[in-house]
Amino acid sequence: MKLLIHPPVDDRRLVRIRESAGSITVFNASSDDEALREITDADAFFGKMTPDLLAAARQLKWVQSPTASLEHYLFPELIEHPCQLSNMRGLFSDVIADHVMGFVLCFARNLHLYLRRQMEHRWAPVGNEKMTQQTFLTGPAFVSPVDAAHKHLADQTLGVVGAGHIGREVCRRAAAFGMRILAVDPRCRSIEGVVDDVWQPNRLPELLTESDFVVIAAPHTPDTEKLFRAEQFRQMKDSAILINIGRGAIVDLADLTAALESGEIAGAALDVYEVEPLPSDHPLWAMENVILTPHIAAASPRIAERHLATLLQNVRLFAQGQPPATLVDKRRWF
Numbered sequence: 001m002k003l004l005i006h007p008p009v010d011d012r013r014l015v016r017i018r019e020s021a022g023s024i025t026v027f028n029a030s031s032d033d034e035a036l037r038e039i040t041d042a043d044a045f046f047g048k049m050t051p052d053l054l055a056a057a058r059q060l061k062w063v064q065s066p067t068a069s070l071e072h073y074l075f076p077e078l079i080e081h082p083c084q085l086s087n088m089r090g091l092f093s094d095v096i097a098d099h100v101m102g103f104v105l106c107f108a109r110n111l112h113l114y115l116r117r118q119m120e121h122r123w124a125p126v127g128n129e130k131m132t133q134q135t136f137l138t139g140p141a142f143v144s145p146v147d148a149a150h151k152h153l154a155d156q157t158l159g160v161v162g163a164g165h166i167g168r169e170v171c172r173r174a175a176a177f178g179m180r181i182l183a184v185d186p187r188c189r190s191i192e193g194v195v196d197d198v199w200q201p202n203r204l205p206e207l208l209t210e211s212d213f214v215v216i217a218a219p220h221t222p223d224t225e226k227l228f229r230a231e232q233f234r235q236m237k238d239s240a241i242l243i244n245i246g247r248g249a250i251v252d253l254a255d256l257t258a259a260l261e262s263g264e265i266a267g268a269a270l271d272v273y274e275v276e277p278l279p280s281d282h283p284l285w286a287m288e289n290v291i292l293t294p295h296i297a298a299a300s301p302r303i304a305e306r307h308l309a310t311l312l313q314n315v316r317l318f319a320q321g322q323p324p325a326t327l328v329d330k331r332r333w334f
Contacts, residue, residue: 002027003315004042006035006053013308017046020312022319044318046311051077062318064311068092069247070333071220079330086314086324089334090165091306092298096245097169099297100215103269104158104174107213107241108151112291126150151212154178159211161227162218162246163188163198164334170215171195182207186223208235213243220247221333228252233259241267245297248272257283260290271297 003021005014006029018026027042029035039045039057046064054060060083065073068088078085106112110126117124125131127149140147158174160167163185171181175194183191184199184207191198199207201223208214214236218224228242228251236242242265244251253274259265267289276295284290314324328334 001025001043001319002038002041003044003046003318004029004035004038006032006045006047016308016312017315020315020319022316024315024319044315046315049073049078051075054078054081062086062324064314064324066307069219070328071247071249074330074333084323085328085330086326087328087334088307088310089326089328091303091310092300093165093169095300095303096166096217096297097173099271099293100170100217100243100245101173101177103243103291104153104177104213104241106291107267107269108153108156110150113288116288156180156212157182157210158213158215159183159207160215160217161204161207162216162224163191163195164217164219166245167215167217168194170217179213182211204232205235208232208240209237211240212237213241216242216244216246216250218246218250219334220249223332224250226250226252228256230255230259233264236265238263239266241265241269243269245271248274248276253282253284260284260287267291269293271295 002025004027005017008028008030009017014026014028027038029038035053036056039053039060041059042057043059044062044064045053045060047066049063054077060081062084063078065085065087067073068091070087113126125146127146128144154177157180159182160170161184163171163183167183167185168188168191171183171191171194174181181195182199183195184201184204186201188198190196216228218227224247226249233255242256251274256268260268261283269291271293272295278284278292284292310326314326317324
């Protein structure tokens with residue numbers, strides 16, 4: 001059997017791949033022409049599959065995508081081809097979940113506002129910016145405007161759209177803060193110790209109505225594209241925060257911007273966008289109730305080692321005649 005790699009990997013990774021492949025021949029193609037020639041008798045492929053490469057393949061059984069997302073990888077011929085496809089899901093779950101909780105804490109404690117005020121050298125507690133009615137004589141005997149302007153996380157409900165690897169980690173972290181957790185997902189039915197009943201996607205309106213924070217952790221698929229539009233924002237609380245670390249195509253930015261401007265929702269935190277980079281003149285940049293990060297929620301010094309570990313695991317499984325650990329449904333894109 002033969003495994004073709006293209007684009008080529010570095011020598012260090014190539015040695016590890018060959019060790020995992022056992023008796024399988026591993027060919028590290030250095031050019032498009034070389035890859036096109038070598039794929040004719042390849043049984044497996046790792047790298048960027050193209051229509052031309054797939055058309056030239058005669059006995060391909062397994063394709064390994066170098067990425068977790070597949071919306072940019074799949075094409076009709078690959079979906080129809082009998083080969084198995086696996087991706088790189090699971091590499092970023094804890095890292096992105098940490099990023100989500102960073103967003104949650106920023107909004108709960110108004111940290112995004114205090115950072116702006118620090119830059120202005122301005123002491124101004126949210127809820128009492130002019131420092132009026134401040135007294136320490138009676139102690140905290142009543143809920144002050146400052147108290148009311150800061151969220152108590154254990155009183156909040158966090159709803160997660162997509163309870164895959166990332167969504168489940170978000171739920172676990174939120175539960176550690178004492179938050180009430182809701183989730184919808186087409187496959188996952190429970191998250192052990194956290195969510196006993198993960199709802200079907202048709203209960204999304206119920207989740208939106210009840211949640212103080214709505215986290216999109218779903219992949220981009222035909223079912224999730226433009227899932228969040230004006231109707232969904234109207235279903236959310238006017239005090240709710242939208243967080244998107246899933247895919248930019250899931251949220252219509254024009255509708256989100258309108259919902260923020262009209263006060264239909266209280267704020268948003270985004271790491272992914274319909275158009276990337278987000279244009280410098282987009283209204284979201286100037287909104288105090290919005291936090292924007294440049295598609296870096298998955299950034300971590302641990303990802304490269306995990307990426308290689310997943311690849312090696314799947315190569316070993318293929319060599320043993322077993323399906324890959326990260327097998328996907330090509331028609332559903334995940």
